[in-house]
Amino acid sequence: xxxxxxxxxxxxxxxxxxxxxxxxxxxxxxxxxxxxxxxxxxxxxxxxxxxxxxxxxxxxxxxxxxxxxxxxxxxxxxxxxxxxxxxxxxxxxxxxxxxxxxxxxxxxxxxxxxxxxxxxxxxxxxxxxxxxxxxxxxxxxxxxxxxxxxxxxxxxxxxxxxxxxxxxxxxxxxxxxxxxxxxxxxxxxxxxxxxxxxxxxxxxxxxxxxxxxxxxxxxxxxxxxxx
Numbered sequence: 001x002x003x004x005x006x007x008x009x010x011x012x013x014x015x016x017x018x019x020x021x022x023x024x025x026x027x028x029x030x031x032x033x034x035x036x037x038x039x040x041x042x043x044x045x046x047x048x049x050x051x052x053x054x055x056x057x058x059x060x061x062x063x064x065x066x067x068x069x070x071x072x073x074x075x076x077x078x079x080x081x082x083x084x085x086x087x088x089x090x091x092x093x094x095x096x097x098x099x100x101x102x103x104x105x106x107x108x109x110x111x112x113x114x115x116x117x118x119x120x121x122x123x124x125x126x127x128x129x130x131x132x133x134x135x136x137x138x139x140x141x142x143x144x145x146x147x148x149x150x151x152x153x154x155x156x157x158x159x160x161x162x163x164x165x166x167x168x169x170x171x172x173x174x175x176x177x178x179x180x181x182x183x184x185x186x187x188x189x190x191x192x193x194x195x196x197x198x199x200x201x202x203x204x205x206x207x208x209x210x211x212x213x214x215x216x217x218x219x220x221x222x223x224x225x226x227x
Contacts, residue, residue, distance in 0.1 A: 114181035170213035
């Protein structure tokens with residue numbers, strides 16, 4: 001009876017509560033997965049950086065060894081024996097040019113796979129000729145002789161006004177453009193195809209029966225390799 005009374009007088013708090021487990025919640029960094037992604041990203045970045053540096057050094061060494069120089073284009077002579085408009089707006093023309101191409105490189109040759117020459121007056125094309133393909137070796141000069149002859153209909157709001165002014169001066173402003181398809185050769189290596197455009201702005205005196213108001217001056221042509 002006394003034991004039972006003692007039990008009733010004691011504090012009773014119910015059954016014991018088992019200890020809680022401490023679960024780990026990963027933070028925003030992603031834990032091991034985030035660390036792994038960071039390592040991969042860093043490795044890829046280092047590989048790309050190393051490849052860029054290597055390519056830059058290779059290009060520098062190539063340039064120091066080869067020393068590539070632009071090919072030079074000049075129109076050294078032009079003979080214009082006919083250049084007039086008929087009543088039906090047809091331009092009658094006879095133009096012969098001497099075009100020199102100089103390859104100053106010691107180790108690079110050039111394949112001219114396609115050469116298309118166009119003659120323009122006041123921005124309008126009046127003739128096109130295709131020249132014979134050829135290979136140009138190291139430090140050599142080749143001369144091409146495009147001839148534009150025939151007639152072509154040309155119209156424009158200010159065309160006749162400009163033509164009459166140039167006719168009075170006896171010198172005509174004619175533009176020649178070359179559209180090329182070329183490849184470069186270094187030793188046994190041949191590059192892919194490039195399509196540069198060459199532009200030559202010419203002032204050509206009309207020559208009739210051996211008489212002209214002046215002589216043609218050599219003109220240097222501009223080159224656009226990224227046309």
